Amino acid sequence: MATTRVTGRGQKSPVDEEFLKQLYQGGELLAQGRLSEARQLLERAHQLQPGNEKGRNLLGLAYFKLGLFDQAAEIYEALVRDNPVDATLRVNLGLVYLKTNALQRAMREFEAATDLQPDHKKAHNYLGLALAQAGEYGRAREHFLQAGSDVMVEKMAKAIAGERFARPPRATPRAPASAARPAASVEGQRGTQSGLDAPGDEDEGPGALRADTEAAFAETSEVAGTNEPLPESLEEATPELPSKIAAFRPGSDVPVLAELVPVLALAGASQAQPFRVGNGGFSARVEGELLTRLEGLVAFTGQLQFQPEVKRFRGRPTDQPFGEGAGRFMRASGQGVLFLESAESRSFLAVDLGNEGAYLCEQCVFAFEEAVAFDNGKVPSDVAPELDLVHLRGQGRVVLSLGGTLRSVAVAGETPVTVPLSHLVGWLGKVTPRVVPLPGEGESPRVAVELSGEGFALIALPVR
Template sequence: MATTRVTGRGQKSPVDEEFLKHLYRGGELLAQGKVMEARALLERAHQLQPKNEKGRNLLGLAYFKLGLFDQAAEIYEALVRDNPVDATLRVNLGLVYLKTSALQRAMREFETATDLQPDHKRAHNYLGLALAQAGEYGRARQHFLEAGSDVMAEKMAKAIAGERFAQPTRPATMPATAPAARPASSGEAQWGTQFGLDESPSDTPSTVAPGDEEMRLAEDEGPGSLSEDAPDGAREGQGTPEAAREDTESLEDATPELPAKAVTFRPGSEVPLLAELVPAVALSGASQVNPFRVGNGSFSALVEGELLTRLEGLVAFSGPLQFQPESKRIRGRAAEQPFGEGTRRLVRASGQGMLFIEAAEARSFLAVDLGDEGAYVLEECLFAFEEAVAFENGKVPSELAPDLELVHLRGQGRVVLSLPGSLRSVAVAEAAPVTVPLSHLVGWQGKLTPQVVSLPGEDSGFAVELSGEGFALIALPVR
């Protein structure tokens, strides 16, 4: 395989020149829609410099446009391995998975993208679509709202109502504009016909009427698949005023895009320049709009006044912050018992600044808003919360196992949970108590009565039986 060589100071070798020639020309042809010709040039560029990120991005985009999803997946999987905190690359890989009906893999990439960049509207859009296809209409609606797609959010609301009272009748045939596709499973067929979308992502683009909002997904990042740092002349929509471009796109027209900023390398080196790498890998900071910014295994918290948090996994903090150990609250009063021990003790952070914290091994963070509903959460799962949230410590006594330490949270405010997996819920009804193993329990919402019980079988461990009306909160390990 040819390698990059530097012939002299500031001079490019013939290999460098050939690589750039193929890269730029391939990018231009790709932007012009001449994908087959672009593919040949970009494959040659990739052979010359297989680690060049811009070359790999463009080649992955070419494969995607040609429907060569296995090759596209290979490209984007490698890019994600090299750049695990790049939300755009996660979205690109998720799109490839969505095209090949690898639904769980797609959702995992979109969820990671929204964790890394909570305001990434495309990620929320596609995660909403994947969740809708999986039948999780409530979660899908939330992500469509995050994406600013009110039309799709309304469709999810109608689907939820239909699911609870009367399932909509599925049309016997596909819409006339839908492309032929492989036979869909029952789960795949249900979501598309209910919401006016194709039954499953197709390998061939479908046409969408210009005014058909029900077939479009809102996103505010522009329609271009190539970013501003693409080769000159290789940007889609070049010459089109930004104000005149549509800010929506259909699922079938969705294409991967290049990250907003690519770290560059000196010729002949695969080591990035420190001055360019540093801003590219900066920790994501919280803001007044998002005082808790959850990322991939980490989160940042904005402190303006007071904030209650643990300091386990503290990476750094900025600003003149002060930390005061917090005590438990029992029956509305501060007790002498400390709220946690060691690095896991809850502290009251005060002042003006920012906290950067990394999750413990095999755990992840989730930021939630309590809204009008309170919640009972295992003490070990509560990591941080706004000062406006009222809390009270309690326990579920047990003669079988150690008492279950709980925290009752209520009031308008946001909370960060530390979980050993993804949050899920199980409905609890008066006539149907729910039993959850302690290894999966996070807490519960509603008017529920807990009781510690033994699981069936010898040495099977313990669980909590919840009776009443509400929801059991559980954590499922991510596989």
């Protein structure tokens, strides 16, 4: 837990006072469901005290509630790294993965939580849900038994036997638990106040396949220096169990297409949010021109034209294509919205250059606004093929395609930073790159990039 700085006779510093103000007000707004306002305040609190566990947890919850699952995952991945034996944080991270259907990652976190705390019924319950979605009904039944969820135990037994059930209606969300419970200490709440009811309550009726649960992010406590509680939990429902359990049979209940389709609509970009990233894809609003790859194109709306883009050197076009095959950059013009999905094992991240230049590996750049100036280049190499780079600069937004979570390492002084090529995204600042070999055995040599100067190395850290 982060410590509070004091000035003079035990008084908090202005920075701490501002942090507590932003944290408390953000928590209040979060409890009221005013998510966008809460996010702004909690992000400000995080900037003031980035290491504060309470602030990070609440910010992760805000991102989760807003559907910004990539950002929520980044927050909770960092919390788990800092607190690897905290079962509740493992459950929270697992819930983020469960919402994005990253079942293997979700199961690893829930399993780790049950290893750390074998009597954590909610971890067993969520693990059962993830296993059921993966079709492992036998293992799911075992964990529902340990969770004390008799209804889901019965459902798994019938699923194993190949029986079919109708889907129940959506459950009506309940009020946040914090509205009815008094404040408690952090230690007293972790792992015990997550507010999850056993799925398949009696009021759902027999044969219900959907397991309604609360995404119970259980990190709650009083704000230091106040007597007011922060919110305890906010409700979410986990995805439905796989449709193969409920295979169609003549006469069975199936959704009405006209009612189903609006629920399944893809979230599109808008004028207020020209890049919308999440759930394994992104959408981009085109008004004028946008440079983007079309690899993973799902659909586009409006009237758009596409022209193949060429590389540039010192601001001038060349005769070399920018990208290859399906991954070639195209200049999209007109007015409309693009919908794209990320490649397997990769994810999108939208960033604003903020009028700063960045050198990025070509394969990590997926799209950028027309206002962003670019030049192509290479880092020469005697030990591997030359490294293709894109230098982006100006005021505008960029979408990166990454094989993991974005991280950085400071490059300073006379000590260089060496990054394996497989992890390198690029760098910021006055940095000089050099391709170097890494020790190791194999058919192809291991290669890294040595960075020296002043700036930051950008790294994609795979989530394991």
